[in-house]
Amino acid sequence: MTKKEKRRNRINPYLQAMPVFLRYQAASKIVLAVLLSLLRQTALRVLHSAGRPAVSSGDLRFIFTSWQGIVLLLLGALALLLYTGLDLNIKILLSGKMLRGEKEALIASIRECLVSLKKFLSPVGLLIILYTALLAPTIGFGLSISLTEDLYIPRFITSVIRTTPLYYAAYITAEILFVALGFFGFFSLYGIILDNIPASAAVRQSFRLVRKNRRDYLKQNLQYLFTVILFFIIIVLTAVPAPLIIAYSFDLPHEVQRLVLIIVCMSLVFLLGLGGLMLTPLYIMKMTRVYVSYTEEKEVNYPLNRRRENLLLFLRSAFFAMMVFGLSWIMNSHFDEIFPASAGVPVIAHRASGNEGTENTVSGIDTVYQLGAFGSEIDIQRTKDGAYVLNHDNTFERVAGDSRRPSEMTMEEIRKLSVRGEPVSTLEEMLEACRGKVTLFIELKGDTADRQMADDTVRIVREAGMQDQCVLISLKYDLINYIETTYPEMETAYLTFVSFGNIASLNCDSIGLEEECATYDLIEAIHEQNKKVLVWTVNEESDQKNFMLMNIDGMITDNVRQAMEVKSRLENRTDLERIVDTLFMNE
Secondary structure, three states: OOHHHHHHHHHHHHHHHHHHHHHHHHHHHHHHHHHHHHHHHHHHHHHHHOOOOEEEOOOHHHHHHOHHHHHHHHHHHHHHHHHHHHHHHHHHHHHHHHHOOOOOOHHHHHHHHHHHHHHHOOHHHHHHHHHHHHHHHHHOOOOOOOOOOOOOOOHHHHHHHHHOHHHHHHHHHHHHHHHHHHHHOOOHHHHHHHHOOOHHHHHHHHHHHHHHOHHHHHHHHHHHHHHHHHHHHHHHHHHOHHHHHHHHHOOOOHHHHHHHHHHHHHHHHHHHHHHHHHHHHHHHHHHHHHHHHHHHOOOOOOOOOOOOOHHHHHHHHHHHHHHHHHHHHHHHHOHHHHOOOOOOOOEEEOOOOHHHOOOOOOHHHHHHHHHOOOEEEEEEEEOOOOOEEEOOOOOEHHHHOEOOOHHHOOHHHHOOOOEOOEOOOEHHHHHHHHOOOOEEEEEEOHHHOOHHHHHHHHHHHHHOOOHHHEEEEEOOHHHHHHHHHHOOOOEEEEEEOOEEEOHHHOOOOEEEEEHHHOOHHHHHHHHHOOOEEEEEOOOOHHHHHHHHOOOOOEEEEOOHHHHHHHHHHHOOOOHHHHHHHHHHOOO
16 A cells, blocks of 8 residues: 555545534534533523623622522533533544444444442542533633533733733643643543543543653654644635636626625635534544544554545535625625724724823823724722722732732822822813713722712713713622612713623623623623623724624724724725625634
8 A cells, every 4th residue: 555545544534534523513413502501591590580681790799699600610520521522522422433344323323421420429530521612612622512622711911911921920830730630631531431440540641642652653743733734824825816816807897706705715714614613523533533543552543435426526516605605696796794994993092092102191081082982981989088990900919010909099199199290190180181072981889889989970070061072981880889879870880801691681781791701792792782892991993803704883992002903904905805804804
């Protein structure tokens, strides 16, 4: 057998497995959808019993101190267990069956995978589930489940970690530790699922296998990474150039040219989407072969199915082509609706002026106003003698070199501080600076953010006659609920970075979503209940562009100048740029 034939016999089983994996993924997702729907309805009933439509990042006390919160945590843990079994473990089980040449029985495999979940009901097994579901996606290393694959540490937290040396050192140390655990413990799931080994023994075996075969283990992973990169490069190079040359080189009618562009982009979306869908299953399939070769200490390969499936491949390709053409035709017929030309999202400066001036001071207001910002967000805290000053952190250490909290200082003492050569601003001064220029988003911040602060802030805003130019915001829902109930004429916004339930029904005028949890579906759900959506804090240019193209009502950013430049460029895009931006903005 030639090298070429050997290589083909190593690759073809993976190609033949793709339809099998797609069929299994579809079936397991249906089962998961049913089970998770039941869990969701149960969780919503528990919330209803507590008189709450939703629970979010501002409800930590409720989650950890009430029986309803504890039940919600248990239901969440059960959801992670089910997802691990039917989203990840089933791929390992299926890979093992294919490697052994066993017939794939869909229902039997799903049942077997559900039964296998009892193997994880031990301290070590539960830790494996938590690592897979929570830590692996967070650190970006190791196998994870699709339910939590986008899990992240919010950027407003990581920004604090990176600017505090002690926190940053602890963060890096923890990340290195967790990556090492994922590296050496990678085969733990394989031992549990394929060889029925207890969880603790599977972990020990995995560490032993990786240490013994570390060079080959690294080589296998690097080979897969190189293959994936090459695959996506080939797709782009083969699918894009020829149609674009046709579109731009010939004197085609504008409608036809635009249709060609849409077809090219839609084909890429489907091909890249299919490739992305198969990345994890094919990787698991490869590593199953590696695991078995390590445990049996001999080379093993998947049996090759010699049946010709050319007709089936042709029919699938024809269906794919017709679907792409049909969708592209519809999109071309409604071009301006699907690929909007304008981006009318209001830009709001974070901490008064973002990076355009000194944070939380009067001086930056005129700067962001001249740049075209719609609003300015500030953070207020109460002093020892009842005044309200601007400061983001718990203390003045970072901005003014004083380790005391605002609540520990009088206004006279605070007046002596300097923030990059400027005095600490008061709420009254900020209101005057914003008058007739920008909308002021006032965040009630810190340990003094209570009902007294709410009452005082409303009074100060009223005295300035600026009720229509201010929005009161907070991470504390109870406080926002109090303001909305007591002062319904005031505009309010509740800030959150994680939620469950009908968050749109919370008692406020706007929901402020942390940028990485601001999904299209959540934004639409909030709008359906006639509430506005703010997104914070969007600093990367690509992210600003994405949110500019979404139907949100305000974007908080440190980089106002950059955001306004992005907004301007979006107003002058070509048809191709509009198509690419819309189809690929969430990729």
